[in-house]
Amino acid sequence: MNSIVIIGIIITALIVGPIWWLIHTQGAGKRKLEKELAALGQKEGIEISEHQSWSNKVIGLDREHEKAAFLIQGNPQNKIILADLKKYTGCSVEKKLLENGSKENAILFSSIALCFTPREKSAPALVFPLYTDEEDMTLNNELHIAEEWSGKFNVIIRRNI
Secondary structure: OOHHHHHHHHHHHHHHHHHHHHHHHHHHHHHHHHHHHHHHHHHHOOOOOEEEEEOOEEEEEEOOOOEEEEEEOOOOOOEEEEEEHHHEEEEEEEEEEOOOOOOOOOOOEEEEEEEEEEOOOOOOOEEEEEEEOOOOOOOOOHHHHHHHHHHHHHHHHHHOO
16 A cells, blocks of 8 residues: 555544544433433333433423423433423413623523413422523523424413313
8 A cells, every 4th residue: 555545544534533423422412311301201101202402401292191301411410390281371481681781782691491381370380491501601592492392382282271
């Protein structure tokens, strides 16, 4: 073999290898979250038919049993929130803004959450915290995710009203 071909193979491996490893590890983290959500669903007697994962969170929906699940992967322990959609009258996106001291017209969110309004007035509202500025480093597409899933949940909730 020619030495130029060998050098080309080595350089290609040095460039492609780390990129492949990065893509593989990110995909493995999302698959792990999705497996945990599926295991939670089996334990609770629900079957997650739709789900979406981002950073350390995953949200899912069981259309058959009309339940929603939200999982936050944490260091000491995972936080799991389940919602029986039959017990709620609606789901809305709750956005809290930071006080912006600058003169620019920038919108800064301190939190984005899905808030479920209960049928019983005495029951507390249930919240899926999609983004909080204390826990999450950057705001990615959480607002889009919140609006999309609020619509999905409201379709099911309105069937029961």
